[in-house]
Amino acid sequence: MSQPVLEAKTDARAITGIDHIELYVGNAYQAAHFYRNAFGFAVTAYAGLETGVRDRMSYVVEQGEVRLVLTSGLAPESPIAQHVHLHGDGVRDVAFTTADVHGAYARAVANGARSVAEPLAMEDARGVVTRATIGAFGDTIHTFIHRGEYQGTFAPGFRAVTDAPPPVPVGITGVDHVAVSIVESEFARWVDFYVEVMGFHESQHEMVFTTRSRMNSKVVEDGSGKVRFPIVAPSGGNGKSQIEEYLAFHRGCGTQHIAFGCDDICGAVLAVRERGVGFISVPDSYYEMLEARVGAVDPDRMARLGESRVLMDSDDWGVLLQTFTRPLQARPTMFVELIERQGARGFGGGNINALFEAVERDQAARGNL
Numbered sequence: 001m002s003q004p005v006l007e008a009k010t011d012a013r014a015i016t017g018i019d020h021i022e023l024y025v026g027n028a029y030q031a032a033h034f035y036r037n038a039f040g041f042a043v044t045a046y047a048g049l050e051t052g053v054r055d056r057m058s059y060v061v062e063q064g065e066v067r068l069v070l071t072s073g074l075a076p077e078s079p080i081a082q083h084v085h086l087h088g089d090g091v092r093d094v095a096f097t098t099a100d101v102h103g104a105y106a107r108a109v110a111n112g113a114r115s116v117a118e119p120l121a122m123e124d125a126r127g128v129v130t131r132a133t134i135g136a137f138g139d140t141i142h143t144f145i146h147r148g149e150y151q152g153t154f155a156p157g158f159r160a161v162t163d164a165p166p167p168v169p170v171g172i173t174g175v176d177h178v179a180v181s182i183v184e185s186e187f188a189r190w191v192d193f194y195v196e197v198m199g200f201h202e203s204q205h206e207m208v209f210t211t212r213s214r215m216n217s218k219v220v221e222d223g224s225g226k227v228r229f230p231i232v233a234p235s236g237g238n239g240k241s242q243i244e245e246y247l248a249f250h251r252g253c254g255t256q257h258i259a260f261g262c263d264d265i266c267g268a269v270l271a272v273r274e275r276g277v278g279f280i281s282v283p284d285s286y287y288e289m290l291e292a293r294v295g296a297v298d299p300d301r302m303a304r305l306g307e308s309r310v311l312m313d314s315d316d317w318g319v320l321l322q323t324f325t326r327p328l329q330a331r332p333t334m335f336v337e338l339i340e341r342q343g344a345r346g347f348g349g350g351n352i353n354a355l356f357e358a359v360e361r362d363q364a365a366r367g368n369l
């Protein structure tokens with residue numbers, strides 16, 4: 001269901017994409033190792049004691065247009081360490097690229113956003129990076145960042161990492177979307193935040209039903225279409241849905257998954273699985289029911305999907321291929337989605353029911369339903 005676009009109070013065109021996503025983690029050194037070895041990211045920049053940063057260690061890892069910053073605090077009273085203590089490893093900041101940090105920040109705050117950090121010009125011998133930060137859902141923040149003519153590595157305080165072994169990329173090209181888990185009572189508030197404060201618009205709305213749970217889902221996206229947040233909340237839940245499990249273990253609203261776009265998802269999934277990352281299990285019965293849902297599938301494609309256990313969905317615009325890792329930290333919270341779009345604009349809602357039906361069909365075959 002499309003909603004009429006409300007008059008944007010913040011100029012969403014001021015945002016031109018996701019600059020980076022920062023995760024607060026217990027051990028940034030080992031997290032960088034994980035993203036390099038498991039997903040093929042290049043470790044490109046470092047900040048810490050050796051670069052004059054006294055309170056934290058950060059590694060920047062990159063692949064395609066994706067840039068993750070993995071940060072750990074260096075003391076127990078560090079807000080970074082406390083964030084990890086409360087939430088576990090997870091996303092702290094989804095940072096937006098903008099040419100106008102002051103304007104984007106001022107408009108957001110004027111429209112009701114909580115200020116976290118006023119505009120600040122960070123300068124070193126290589127130039128200036130300007131940033132400002134507002135609060136969003138849970139303990140998540142959005143930083144507006146402008147690099148301008150900055151010639152250094154990532155930002156002042158960082159230095160280039162040149163001695164890491166070269167990564168073996170798996171073909172990740174960019175951040176397709178960032179999915180957000182919200183408690184039921186705050187669902188409308190945070191959808192409104194992206195529309196009213198950020199000037200995004202609602203592009204999709206669906207209720208997702210399975211036999212065991214009900215979820216309310218809306219998608220908000222910026223004017224460029226590059227920043228997309230599916231926002232999901234339980235709806236009259238019984239405490240058993242995946243969203244409720246996330247909210248219980250994360251201790252509130254947060255980023256449920258980051259979806260990385262890729263050009264050859266089947267190859268990417270086989271490579272990532274080979275490196276030891278676990279994915280959701282998809283029963284054979286999912287593929288037996290696939291053509292009844294999405295229409296005829298080329299036999300070669302069907303074989304590739306079956307081999308890599310990748311899911312397929314279709315909408316009015318085309319098809320999408322996707323799958324999901326298991327949670328990537330101790331708590332059953334954040335995970336990664338890999339997605340390949342062939343025209344489709346959806347997020348794979350059809351797969352949720354199809355997966356449940358497939359699992360239940362297998363259960364029934366075992367006489368356990």
Ligand code: FE2
Binds near residue numbers: 177230257259
């Ligand atoms: Fe997703």
